Amino acid sequence: MGTTKSDHFSVKQNQIANIAKAIGHPARVAILDYLTKVDSCICSDIVNELPLAQPTISQHLKELKTAGLIKGNIEGNAICYCIDEKAIEKIQAYFTKLAGAIANPKNTCC
Amino acid sequence: MGTTKSDHFSVKQNQIANIAKAIGHPARVAILDYLTKVDSCICSDIVNELPLAQPTISQHLKELKTAGLIKGNIEGNAICYCIDEKAIEKIQAYFTKLAGAIANPKNTCC
DNA sequence: ACTTTATATCGTAATATTGCAATATTAAAA
DNA sequence: TTTTAATATTGCAATATTACGATATAAAGT
Known part of the structure; x- marks a missing residue:
């Protein structure tokens, strides 16, 4: 118990x-917000921007990267992180589908 | 430690x-998928549809409801669940904003 | 070579999530 | 009113997540 039964669901659902899980933490939403706001992605200015320790930020960045939401480029001894379009597009398409289903509701009970 | 520092982030970010957290589990994605697919929301047919026990489904439904993603209507001794537009619209707007920031990138490093 | 700067990894404590059996609740049906 | 059907709640074990200090790594500056 305690383990998510991911093998019982479709690849798409997973x-x-x-x-969504990667976005499901305020610190990671804040990182995404910061990356869209800032002109050059001055890497871990994020550490100075957010009220979390450097290892914690590093961990959150890793999770965003693993989920495909951001990508990093090595620039000297620093790393430049930017938002990656792939995952954003995928989840945006999903919500468009959901929103469409709401626009033409088949359910009459609610 | 171990507690999310939600008070350090904006209301919007939270x-x-x-x-996103509510959507961040394949079972809950499957529930949302099912609710958009089915004609009348025959409530917990969901229990028959998904490979999870009834208390587990009930728990997931509660989380989706708390997040505002679904709403339930009592119909006799059953409950009719449907997708709720409010949260969908809110998160969809967020992704549109992100996608827009990608379309006109200010970052040149990645 | 030594120091600084930027980032990652490890180890670990605190807390949260997942899943289910057992049980409770509530309303229809018999 | 007893039974059945639909859903919720409780309690608990297994596992996952969050946060951070300490430490490692790696490139740049001195």
Whole structure:
């Protein structure tokens, strides 16, 4: 028990869940917000920007990267992180589908 | 430690994170998928549809409801669950914003 | 070579999540 | 009113997540 039964669900469902899970923490939302706001992605200015210790930020960045939401480029001894379009597009398409289903509701009970 | 420092982030960031977190499990994605697919929301047919025990489904439904992603209507001794537009719209708007930031990238490093 | 700067990894404590059996609740049906 | 059907709650074991200090790594500056 305690383990998510991911093998009982479709690949698509697991993909969406993984992306959503990565976004499912305020610190990671804050990182995404910061990356869209800032002109050059001055890497870990993020550490100075957020009220979390450097190892914690590093961990969150790793999770965002694993989920495909951001990508990093090595620049000298620093790393430049940017938002990656792939995962964003995938989950955006999912919500468009959901929103479409709401626009033409088949359910009449609620 | 181990507690999410939600008080260090904005209300908006916490809202987005909470919605995303609710979607961040394949069983809950499967429930949302099922609710958009089915004509009438025959409530917990979900229990028959998914490979999880009834208390587990009930728990997942509660989380989706708390996040505002679904709403339930009592119909006799059954409950009719449907997707709720509010949270979907909120998170969809968030992804549109992110996608827009990608379309006009300010970052040149990645 | 030594120091600084930027980032990652390890280890670990605190807490949260997942899943289910057992049990409770509530309303229809017999 | 007893039974059945649909759902919720409780309690608990297994596992996952969050956060951070300490430490490692790696490139740049001195």
